[in-house]
Amino acid sequence: MTIEVRAPSEQSEGTRSQVQRWLKAIGEPVTENEPLIEVETDKVTIEIPAPAGGVLQEILKHEQEEIEPGELLGTIQAVIAAAEPAAAGATPVSKQTVAASEIRTAALTAHADALAKQVSPAVRRLLTQHGLDASAIRGTGAGGRVTVDDVLSHVASRGSAQTHRETMPTEAEAAVAGRRVPHSTMRKRIAERMVESLLHTAPHVTTVFEADLSAVIAHRAAHKEDFQRQGVSLTFTAYFVAACVDAIREVPEANSRWTDEALIVPDTINIGVATALEGKGLVVPVVRNVQGLGLLEIARELGQIVERARDDKLTPSDVRDGTFTISNHGVSGSLVATPIIINQPQSAILGVGKLEKRAVVVTENGEDRIVIRPRCFITLTLDHRVMDGHRANRFLQVLVERLENWKD
Numbered sequence: 291m292t293i294e295v296r297a298p299s300e301q302s303e304g305t306r307s308q309v310q311r312w313l314k315a316i317g318e319p320v321t322e323n324e325p326l327i328e329v330e331t332d333k334v335t336i337e338i339p340a341p342a343g344g345v346l347q348e349i350l351k352h353e354q355e356e357i358e359p360g361e362l363l364g365t366i367q368a369v370i371a372a373a374e375p376a377a378a379g380a381t382p383v384s385k386q387t388v389a390a391s392e393i394r395t396a397a398l399t400a401h402a403d404a405l406a407k408q409v410s411p412a413v414r415r416l417l418t419q420h421g422l423d424a425s426a427i428r429g430t431g432a433g434g435r436v437t438v439d440d441v442l443s444h445v446a447s448r449g450s451a452q453t454h455r456e457t458m459p460t461e462a463e464a465a466v467a468g469r470r471v472p473h474s475t476m477r478k479r480i481a482e483r484m485v486e487s488l489l490h491t492a493p494h495v496t497t498v499f500e501a502d503l504s505a506v507i508a509h510r511a512a513h514k515e516d517f518q519r520q521g522v523s524l525t526f527t528a529y530f531v532a533a534c535v536d537a538i539r540e541v542p543e544a545n546s547r548w549t550d551e552a553l554i555v556p557d558t559i560n561i562g563v564a565t566a567l568e569g570k571g572l573v574v575p576v577v578r579n580v581q582g583l584g585l586l587e588i589a590r591e592l593g594q595i596v597e598r599a600r601d602d603k604l605t606p607s608d609v610r611d612g613t614f615t616i617s618n619h620g621v622s623g624s625l626v627a628t629p630i631i632i633n634q635p636q637s638a639i640l641g642v643g644k645l646e647k648r649a650v651v652v653t654e655n656g657e658d659r660i661v662i663r664p665r666c667f668i669t670l671t672l673d674h675r676v677m678d679g680h681r682a683n684r685f686l687q688v689l690v691e692r693l694e695n696w697k698d
Contacts, residue, residue, distance in 0.1 A: 293342040293366040295326065297357045298606070307331045308356045308475060309363065314346045315425035320366060327363060330475045334573065334604040344368040352426045354475075416441040476571040484631045492548070492637075492673035496628040499686040503645060503664045505696040517589060527618050528589040530642055531561050533692040534614060535581050541685040543677045544638045544670070545613045553676060562612035562633060563592060565599045566622075574633055575599045576612040585698070612636065620644035620666060629671040637676040640689075643667035 297307065310330040314320055320340040327338040347367040351357050413436055417424060420441070427444045429436040473481075488494055506529050517524040538545045538559055546555040559581045562574035575595040580588060598604050615633045620643040630641045645666045652661050668689065672682050 291368040292347065293344065293368050294362055295338065295341060295364045295366060297329065297359055297361045297363055298336070298338065299360040307359075309351050309353050310335060310475070311353050312346075312349060312364075312423075312425075313337075315423070316346050316349060317425075319343075319345050329357070331479070331606070334606060334609060335602060336606065338363070340366060342366055342368050349426055353421075353423070413438055413441055416445075420445050474570065480571050483634065487631050487634045488629070491634055492632050493675060494629040494632060494671055495674045495679065495682070496630075496641075496669050496671045497679060497682045497686060498626065498628070499668050499670075499683075499690050500665055501668050501690045501693050502650075503666060503693060506693055507664055509696050509698075517586065520586070520590075522586060522590045523593045524585075524589050525592065526645065527563060527616065527642075528585060528592050529693065529696070530616055530618070530640070530689075531563070531577060531580060531588050531592065532583075532585050533689050534561060534616065534640065535559055536692045537685045537689040538614065539581075540688045541677070541681050543681065544672070544685050546637050546676060547613075547635045548637060548673055548675050556613050558613070560611050560613045562609070562615040563596065564615060564617040564619075565596050567600065567602070573599050573604065573609060574612060574615055575604060575608050576610065578611070615639040616642065618642045626667045626669060628669055630669065632671060632673055638670055638672040638682075638685075641669035641671065643669070 307329050308331075310328040312327055313325050320326060320343060322341070322343045323339045325337040326340040326346075329336050329338055344366045346364065348365040349363075350365075351361065351363045357363065413424070416422075416438060422441065422444065424436050427436050427440050429440055431437040431440070503526070506526065510524055510526070510529070514524050542555050543553060545559055546553050548554075558579050560576050560578045561580050562576045564572055564574050566572055575598065577583075577588065577591045577595060583591065595604075595608060598608065612633065613636060615636060615638075617627070617630050617639060619627045619630070619641055623644055625643045627641050627643070630639050632639050643666045645664055647662050648665045649660050650663050650665065651658050668686060670682050670686055
């Protein structure tokens with residue numbers, strides 16, 4: 291019996307998926323729910339498990355090929371289950387014996403296919419040159435062996451010009467001394483989305499405020515140990531997530547999305563937090579229904595989802611349905627970043643700069659004096675189609691007031 295292997299039917303809005311790699315070769319045995327394929331999107335990498343046990347029979351979508359939700363990726367030849375003895379007088383055969391026999395048969399089949407896939411040095415050089423796997427090519431030689439013509443035909447079917455561009459440096463690249471680092475799928479997708487958002491979708495405008503975080507720091511110092519006893523790390527980002535709820539309630543269009551017919555304002559506030567992945571790029575896991583959470587719940591949800599992001603364990607649902615985004619770029623030393631690119635189809639993104647002690651002038655009892663305060667710059671980059679500058683300023687006014695007068 292042939293079992294189909296299909297891509298997940300659900301897909302995050304605005305993303306594209308492609309096969310990153312197959313974890314099994316054609317002819318190899320697989321077990322039910324064993325990881326079979328790695329699929330990469332511009333947001334997460336997920337594993338597709340084998341829907342049944344058996345032998346991998348066919349690969350229809352190869353590495354680096356884009357796929358659609360629900361698309362057929364390959365097939366598995368299922369192992370036929372052990373049958374019960376047909377007659378009472380028949381010699382009984384244990385299920386364990388039959389299962390062991392089936393496993394040996396599958397292993398022998400895999401071994402035979404592996405021998406058939408042995409390639410000559412010339413074929414091996416071609417496979418290396420074009421970044422291909424012999425298991426992805428249907429061999430026409432004796433015993434199913436892959437020949438030089440098979441590889442060349444496969445390359446031609448994928449578009450030899452494109453393959454050449456991907457594997458060979460351009461004239462400009464060749465003129466520069468140094469090493470060539472191919473773009474990852476995530477980096478390509480990030481680049482496409484940034485260009486699309488800034489140049490083709492939304493007119494970006496940024497407004498800048500400054501906030502005194504003395505009250506937040508005092509509150510955090512008083513409650514940090516209590517949060518830790520409950521297994522929760524109280525970060526400054528949690529305060530900004532909570533403060534955004536007040537600001538969005540005052541200026542709900544900051545939590546909206548633009549369409550040609552109307553402005554869509556969701557009933558819920560789902561805040562994405564931009565998270566850098568060392569050497570990979572940026573993902574935006576989402577804390578959902580923030581409007582109904584207290585600071586403890588926000589800090590707990592935030593800690594869990596950021597940890598999953600850094601452990602590369604995010605699922606598509608973890609990055610779906612965000613309505614507003616925060617980018618805490620100050621953690622890496624940045625004072626102001628502008629404009630921060632809006633995460634489409636959202637309408638605004640908050641930027642939080644480096645927290646540092648600054649000399650400021652304050653008026654007390656009618657006298658001006660210079661004091662030292664912990665302060666940071668806060669920016670709101672917005673889709674100017676959605677709101678005007680005075681509404682963006684009102685958003686930041688409410689946000690700053692909440693932070694500077696923090697109370698439970």
